[in-house]
Amino acid sequence: MNAQLIEDYKKGKILLFVGAGVSANLGLPTWGKLINRLASELGYDPDVFKTYGDFLALAEYYRIKKGGLGSLRSWMDREWHDPRIDVSSSDIHKYIATGIFPVIYTTNYDNWIEKSYEYHKVEYNKIVNVSDISNCLPNRREIVKFHGDFSNDSSIVLSETSYYQRLQFETPLDIKLRADILGKSVLFIGYSLQDINTRYLFYKLSNLWDNYGSGLVKPQSYLFSSKSNPIQETVLEQWGIQTITSKIDESGEALRNFLHELINS
Structure with a gap:
């Protein structure tokens, strides 16, 4: 030390x-799971979606298409705060x-x-x-x-x-x-x-x-x-x-x- x-x-x-x-x-969910969620809500195959840019760019695309965080924010809150976590x-x-x-x-x-x-x-x-x-x-x-x-x-x-x-x-x-x-x-x-x-x-x-x-x-x-x-x-x-x-x-x-x-x- x-x-x-x-x-x-x-x-x-x-x-x-x-x-x-x-x-x-x-x-807690990994960034990979979050990207999969972005892809799902946008109608993309997750594996294909990941080839189009890094995480920040993909999240930016989501924001543009959805006009904000939309339902993603609620999903993140639920996933990040699972009541089973001790x-x-x-x-x-x-x-x-x-x-x-x-x-x-x-x-x-x-x-x-x-x-x-x-x-x-x-x-x-x-x-x-x-x-x-x-x-x-x-x-x-x-x-x-x-x-x-x-x-x-x-x-x-x-x-x-x-x-x-x-x-x-x-x-x-x-x-x-x-x-x-x-x-x-x-x-x-x-x-x-x-x-x-x-x-x-x-x-x-x-x-x-x-x-x-x-x-x-x-x-x-x-x-x-x-x-x-x-x-x-x-x-x-x-x-x-x-x-x-x-x-x-x-x-x-x-x-x-x-x-x-x-x-x-």
Whole structure:
């Protein structure tokens, strides 16, 4: 375990970014299943539909044809929040809720992080838009839904256009992020090194420090990955992101073990 990461964690100086891999730990639908749903609603064979573009482009096409998220939003809400899911059984969610993470940013739409906080009796403010920022209660953890939340359809970042708008970093949430990121290290969990959209997010966050750090020493940031990828690790290193890998093959178990070691260090 990285000594600087442990020190920053104990001081409450880690800004946690949570991606889809954390939700996958609960058995939530994969992006592949979501694309199959898009294809079905549009009358395409799923295998053919997938050859026409990446996920963002396919979701953009759906938005254009349907005039919005339409019935897809309701389907996602049902699939992502299956009542049979037991968040109390997820050690990963337990560590997120009970660890020393004052502010969590998540690009997941689901509310299982919030439900885990409630299960473990940790008070929190959920932030989706600017009104949520002004209504935050003091002395509570913060969960920032960076790509939106099912409670506000207009906040959901799913199509290509909404994703590009999100990464302009010009909304009130981005102003908050600029303030939150200063003086803190960022720890990314549940993200894929192979995803170009994820790497672009890392790049933009790195630029936030360069543009708004005001001469401060840039903290080291970290990404946990269950598998090593020396090429992607070198790319991330130039942006000040150190990759931490595991010897455990199964990704969920690897992340659980990493968080356990960090929180009990």
